[in-house]
Amino acid sequence: MGRNGTIPQRDNGGSESLMDKLMVEGGHPLQGKIHISGAKNSAVALIPAAILADSEVSIDNLPKISDVETLAHLLEDIGASVVHEGTHMSINPRNIMPMPLPNGRVKKLRASYYMMGAMLGKFKKAAIGLPGGCNLGPRPIDQHIKGFEALGAKVTNEQGSIFLRADKLTGARIYLDVVSVGATINIMLAAVKAEGRTIIENAAKEPEIIDVATILTSMGAKIKGVGTNVIRIDGVSELKGCTHSIIPDRIEAGTYIIAAAAMGQEVIIDNIIPDHLESLTAKLKEMGVHIEAGDDQMYIHSSPGLKSADIKTLVYPGFATDLQQPITVLLTQAKGTSMVTDTIYTSRFKHIDELSRMGADVKVEGRSAIIHGPTPLEGASVKASDLRAGAALVIAGLMAKGVTEITGVEHIDRGYEDLEEKLVALGAKIWRERLTTDEVEQVKSS
Ligand SMILES: CC(=O)N[C@H]1[C@@H](OP(=O)(O)OP(=O)(O)OC[C@H]2O[C@@H](n3ccc(=O)[nH]c3=O)[C@H](O)[C@@H]2O)O[C@H](CO)[C@@H](O)[C@@H]1O
Ligand SMILES: C=C(OP(=O)(O)O)C(=O)O
Secondary structure: OOOOOOOOOOOOOOHHHHHEEEEEEOOOOEEEEEEOOEOHHHHHHHHHHHHHOOOOEEEEOOOOOHHHHHHHHHHHHOOOEEEEEOOEEEEEOOOOOOOOEOOOHHHHOOHHHHHHHHHHHHHOEEEEEOOOOOOOOOOOOHHHHHHHHHOOOEEEEEOOEEEEEOOOOEOOEEEOOOOOHHHHHHHHHHHOOOEOEEEEEOOOOOHHHHHHHHHHHHHOOEEEOEOEOEEEEEOOOOOOOOEEEOOEOHHHHHHHHHHHHHHEEEEEEEOOOHHHHHHHHHHHHHHOOEEEEOOOEEEEEOOOOOEOOEEEEOOOOOEOHHHHHHHHHHHOOOEEEEEEEEOOOOOOOOHHHHHHHOOOEEEEEOOEEEEEEOOOOEOOEEEOOOHHHHHHHHHHHHHOEOEEEEEOHHHHHOOOOOHHHHHHHOOOEEEEEEOOHHHHHHHHHO
16 A cells, blocks of 8 residues: 555556565554465466367456466467456457467466467467576476477477477377476376377376366366376367366465464455465464464464474475465574475575565575574565565565565566555555666666
């Protein structure tokens, strides 16, 4: 909210939000109910998946985030007719063409890589620029390519774009050397219309993968085994339109659960699937946070005297790497030494320097952050280097004494719907301001 109580118009991740900063006045307790939006990591796969159908696909419970808008534009770029209103999107893929999607929009997000699998499955050819997304260390797509090649595609990398072409796609047995969410989904997208059976071994098991399999099945695909590490797909020649509602975002929910564990006085997190959050809630209970789970809600009350904890991020159902940065912030308030190890990414600790600026006693050793607590946090000017670093800094700001200024808001807008509005409704003091010309220059040069 602005100081005058208004919420400035959000550009939702266009270049405009590069010009914004979030201001957080810390120390205000959170109380009330927060509604969780649809899952970003499902939405960004379901939108490309829609082009595999021959008729209209309707998707509900979409999060209002910039990644969704960017993907809708990418579909329009290849000729799809897209009607996007609030949390609903209808995609009519009848007139789409296998147009190249070089750099530009594809660089704005990670999930543009799903256009590779979807266009390969639909047209047996595609030319897509390499994806963007959070910079968390190397994020290769070799397993995606291994899968496309096994299905019969010739894949080349020319001037930063991946060119895929196949005379025909034939089912194959594909063992993933690394458990990868993106590769599992991308291979599913390419394989649903291939001839014969595809078996993905060592597949990822994230709930978002099940959501993608659900929409594909509604379109007429034959998929078995999602949610286990062996997925079997029997190719079909046609896929039809369908309607689908996206699962709740377990990472958005986890972020607010952690914020509530830090500052909450009776916070209810609504519209969630508690099972998807078990690795987080088990850790929080170990730390002494009071949590009760219902069917689609969770009740959280912060407790004084949090205990330290050791956390290792793992593939689902292990502790999600996307919640590693937010929980590091909470651990600054726990008594003793905590160690957080990220086994998924080599470089997901860019929030640590910013936390140190705010007074945290944290250092990074290899793939681990060592946190000594509790340390009081003080408001400071900090920069969100990526999406969850941004969420982590917002939580730090809520806990800190004074005002925290957060730049890099465009990263946050990629993945959080109405972040300020949702927190303000709980009693937080957080608002968005335009950067001054000098501040824009400083951000650019930092
Ligand atoms: C849009 C989306 O859904 N993003 C999520 C997805 O990213 P993304 O799909 O990029 O993540 P992956 O599961 O593919 O990556 C997991 C690990 O495997 C490695 N790897 C991956 C593919 C590959 O071909 N080769 C390879 O070595 C990656 O570098 C990483 O170390 O899953 C991540 C892990 O849960 C989450 O952090 C991201 O929020
Ligand atoms: C890493 C993330 O996103 P992406 O893969 O889209 O960069 C995330 O959602 O935390």
